[in-house]
Amino acid sequence: MxxxxxxxxxxxxxxxxxxxxxxxxxxxxxxxxxxxxxxxxxxxxxxxxxxxxxxxxxxxxxxxxxxxxxxxxxxxxxxxxxxxxxxxxxxxxxxxxxxxxxxxxxxxxxxxxxxxxxxxxxxxxxxxxxxxxxxxNNKLEASDGSLCAGPDRWRSNCIACHLRAAASGGEPRARRLAGIPHGWRLGGLALRAAEAFGWPRIAGADAIVPDIVxxxxxxxxxxxxxxxxxxxxxxxxxxxxxxxxxxxxxxxxxxxIDIDRTPKPARAPHAPLTFGFIGQIAAHKGTSLIVRAARAMPPGSVRLIIYGPEDQDKEYMGSLLEAAGPETEFRGTFKPERMADVLAEMDVLAIPSTWYENSPLVLLNALATHTPVLVSDVQGLTEFIEEGRDGWSFRRGDLADLTRVMGKLAADPAAVRAASANTSYERTxxxxxxxxxxxxxxxxxxxxxx
Missing domain, CATH: 3.40.50.2000 (Glycogen Phosphorylase B;)
Structure with missing residues (x-):
């Protein structure tokens, strides 16, 4: 056909x-x-x-x-x-x-x-x-960074997301809301009410609110x-x-997933635990969380290897370079056919996303190559792992909890590497x-x- x-x-x-x-x-x-x-x-x-x-x-x-x-x-x-x-x-x-x-x-x-x-x-x-x-915004992330269940009855939460995006783009009226407690949500409610009651001077005459609603x-x-x-x-x-x-x-x-499923190579007995990150270098991917958590580890206990495009958000990338310690390497992008080799170097793949991930292929590639994962506790990630057996989770967006879990893993690298034998994903x-x-x-x- x-x-x-x-x-x-x-x-x-x-x-x-x-x-x-x-x-x-x-x-x-x-x-x-x-x-x-x-x-x-x-x-x-x-x-x-x-x-x-x-x-x-x-x-x-x-x-x-x-x-x-x-x-x-x-x-x-x-x-x-x-x-x-x-x-x-x-x-x-x-x-x-x-x-x-x-x-x-x-x-x-x-x-x-x-x-x-x-x-x-x-x-x-x-x-x-x-x-x-x-x-x-496609991500089910509310304007205040919390997780969202979907549009509310008035769609004011959707309008709030628009205001937040407009502010980040430099729109002056939206930017003024940034300094107000719950400003995005209040702004969304105000604009929705103005549209509902026909007050165009408040709602705006450019159809943004009805388009969102x-x-x-x-x-x-x-x-x-x-x-x-x-x-x-x-x-x-x-x-x-x-x-x-x-x-x-x-x-x-x-x-x-189609990838080389060869078991991981043996590590030197006292080699530091190697964490990896693969993906977009962006705030919603939680890249800064893993960089800052790695910086907090005892010297010499971990390595962090980050793969991703470094020109996607230059301001954000600059903040990561400033926050990173000597244990962190930024390696740019790689060709897809190198995925198995890249993952072979990692003991743990970190996916610290702050939004509802939905079965990201990098997660499945990691599991297929016997690479345990450290993930945010959102269901689109956690439904693929058995806690403590082939992966670990931490509270979404919580740097202290990520640091705690990462530290626990770094303290027992032999146990983490042994988890590789329990880690797999067979679907092709x-x-x-x-x-x-x-x-x-x-x-x-x-x-x-x-």
Whole structure:
């Protein structure tokens, strides 16, 4: 069958978890005999392509790219429903004439894609890789940094997240709220009330508030176009159900990993315990927490190796360099095929994220290479480990608790290294792709022949 895989961005410029999942799925579907094309986006502000729609290939997979620089969004609503994308998406789908459309992220394409596919009578599948379907910032992190359950009745918490983002971008009215206790939340309530009572001088005349307020309902309605939705964790599946999405259409299918599963090499008896961090160097990834915790360890007891792009947030990176001690090394990025070698050097992989991670592939790669993990106590991470056997957890965002757990591990490196024998993850991308293929077969075979 012909499969169109839609993703927000793709290799070689973008290479994180969703892109890696999409590439792995595409390669295996090809090996099963299917004709697969990836349709990716270019974010507005990135280097402009020679045309709005271009054709290329990556690692043997045909790629169609739609450049948002030609159709930039100009208001909040267009970040989730962008009517200007409709003719381009229609043209791409008519060109491909797929048997199945599978969306691994809607950003850049927006929910218009779902309407176009449904109008063309195409079966629609989603892999839910984050909380885009109901969360304004995709991360389920509230404006005060606490974890969020989803939009409240008035959507004032979503407006508060917008105010926080606007302040970080330099918007002066939003920045004034930063010094007020609970300022983001109060600002969100005030703007929502102003919009509800028709006070445009307070709410603003640029439709930001109604665009934010309407977002959950609009996406919930358009997500009804999906014939099947795949969640890689129980936590993410439950979060969508709690926020009103159709439970019968949601299935649990964990990500697969293809990596060298050779046992770890032996360590010198008195070698310091080596912790590692792999990923975006950003505040929501908790990079500063692991750097500061490592600095607090007894001299010579630990090493910390950090891999990630150092130019993503130069101000944040500068603060890390200032906080880091001699035990910490920043090594930049590496090619994906080196993942097993990089993890082989680590005794423990740290994932100190401050938001709800959702089965990050780096976690699964670590477990598959017999690398125990140290993670924040959020369910999208902890549901993959058995505490004390193949991993350890600490209170999310709590530097003191992370330092305590890290110190306990550093005091007994032999026990930590012995945990490697208990650490594994056997699921492969081939078995994952086989489950996805079965979903395609069910949907295609249940429809009248076109």
């Amino acid at each position: 012909k499969v169109a895989l839609f993703v927000h961005c793709f290799f070689p410029e973008h290479f994180y978890g969703t892109e890696t999942y999409t590439l792995g799925l595409a390669k295996h579907l090809q090996s099963f005999g299917h004709e697969v094309t990836v349709v990716a986006g270019v974010f507005q502000g990135e280097p402009r392509r020679e045309a709005i729609v271009t054709h290329s290939s990556y690692d043997g997979v045909p790629v169609i790219t739609i450049d948002k620089n030609y159709e930039p969004h100009t208001r909040v609503r267009e970040t989730y429903v962008h009517e200007a994308m409709r003719p381009h998406l229609t043209a791409v789908l008519r060109e491909l004439s797929p048997d199945v459309v599978h969306v691994t992220h809607l950003i850049n394409h927006t929910a218009v894609l779902l309407e176009v596919a449904k109008d063309l009578g195409l079966p629609l599948v989603a892999t839910l890789t984050d909380f885009f379907g109901f969360c304004y 309407e977002r959950p309902e609009v996406l919930a309605r358009t997500y009804e176009c999906y014939d099947a939705m795949i969640a890689p964790t129980q936590f993410l599946r439950d979060a969508y159900v709690r926020n009103g999405f159709s439970e019968p259409r949601l299935s649990l299918s964990r990500f697969g 991308t081939r078995s994952m792709a086989s489950e996805v293929e079965a979903i395609y077969d069910r949907l295609v075979n249940s429809r009248p022949k076109r």
